Amino acid sequence: MILNRRTFIGTGAAAAAILSSPMVIASGHAKRVVVVGGGAGGATAARYIAKDSDGEIDVTLVEPTRQYYTCFFSNLYIGGFRDISSIGHSYGALASEYGINVVHDWAIGVDRDAKSVTLAGGAVLPYDRLILSPGIDFIDGSVEGWDISKQNKMPHAYKAGSQTELLKAQIEAMPEGGVYAMVAPPNPYRCPPGPYERISMVAHLLKGINPTAKILVVDPKPKFSKMALFTEGWDNHYGGMIDWLGPDMGGQSASVNTDAMTVTIDGVEEKVDVCNVIPAQKAGKICEIAGINEGNWAPVTGHTMQSRMDENIHVLGDATNQGDMPKSGFSANSQAKVAAMAVRGELTGSKVFPARFSNTCWSLIDTDDGVKVGATYEATDEKIAKVDGFISQTGEDAALRKATYEESVGWYAGITADMFG
């Protein structure tokens, strides 16, 4: 390895992290940034600040899991297109190559006056700037009969990892001709095409191992992301397997019984074998604890991703209410770079350019049948506003769909390298 200034500083700080507590590193006159949440928003922000600040900013990343499983591409694991290990990532490079102080703990308190974060383990981390990127939590009681204590009987699999593995195992264990049901979430929620890509991947899996099985989608929304593309794909690949019930068919008021394994739609009780409940969502709990929410989400200004409640806090990704961008890993990664630049500008006086954002969401419908939707965005004083966009068309030829899928594989490699180094 050829040492340059950056790797030298990085390795030095990483060595210090092994020998001492976070509090000791945070001494001296370096500015301190604490990032809560190590997903597409938080990991990217931590990496960009550490990478570009040449040791002038100490970055601490608080993330409970040691191995992070990306939600994006977790449906492809269900479909059998990826191994679970291929969507798992460690924080090793962020610590060793970028000198980020990675703390595996839960943030349970934010003192905005003292500018510090309290961890479940008892440590208190002071900050000059705090970045919250906690993702989503579920709204209690949004699906009657379901709460988080029932997540093993009826998995959400909407935070990837063990839940995703559990859901796949349950689908594989379905009796011949059995029923998989999904209770889809109301807007707004993480990854708008996610539930429908999941339906496609479940159908792909079942078509191979249990072709007489049925899929039932109970949806409170009259329409959903890439609806024309998904319904065309479902007809083409999985004819007759998938029934989608919108609000006019009772999708608005589904309830579940985890003991009886039933879903009740419009008063009619359906017996199912697997039930994937994706509840209504809100910003990760730490935003509420910090007192920066308005309703269920944390409002931010698009120019810097600063909270509208506290200029020392930046919020990223799914947890935000920012305007037109969908809640996606790509969006969070894009927002993280704007926040990283703004934070460096504030703390070290580095150059700040106007914010610009983009997002693309790829979905896989069946083998080599990929589709995408995307847009570019800019910050206005009111919100992050869409500039221009595109969506895959129905009836595209197989070569284009295959290229689109291959593109998504390339993007996965790119964005995970951008997050984790």
Add this chain to the structure above:
Amino acid sequence: MFGRCVLAVFLFAAGNAQACVDGEALLGEAVYGECSSCHDVGPGARNRIGPPLNGIFGRTAATGSERYRYSMPLIRAGEAGLVWNCETLDAYLADPRSFVEGTKMNYPGLRDYGDRVDLLAYLKQFSKDSKHGEIDHMPEPQLEVDLPPEILGMEGDPEYGEYLSSECVTCHGRDGGNEGIPSIASWPSEDFIIVMHAYKLKIRSNPVMQLVAGRLSDEEIAGLAAFFESIKMDY
């Protein structure tokens, strides 16, 4: 890894040794149009997105063009004994990524055998052992976009380019893999500018790239070109 490359070279060498006997060089010149976005051939040929193709026949893979940064898999294939000839070039052109897994050449493959043999007959003229002798004229360059010299030669600000590049690296990576999305690191600035304008003018079809390029000014494209040209790949 080594063994795998050797296997790739010898198992997948399903090319046809007759491939440059059957072809028509004149027809191959038209097929070559597709290659000319990335490769030069003939007098004055230089490194572009890909290396020049003069003298390719009889050459060990990943050698021949000084200062061109070949991909590691191609270098290893060369070390394992891959030499370009009618048979190996035919197989490589048919499906580059199957023949040399991990090659930088971002081209899906020329599936039509007739096109391949014509192309090889055309390229053979630029190698020394050609019975036609060396060709003394440079083929007419076929640029995808006709850009005025002040845009094509614009000197970009690499620092601004580095800032803008954060949008690119989400998919392309900084120094890039080549899985589904091409690496753009160390591309010559002029080629980068041409490609971006081809997307901006919707001559190239990928809608993501049309969107990205569509909102970049000429200066911003030049800045990105300067930044990506400056990246040295750690092969």
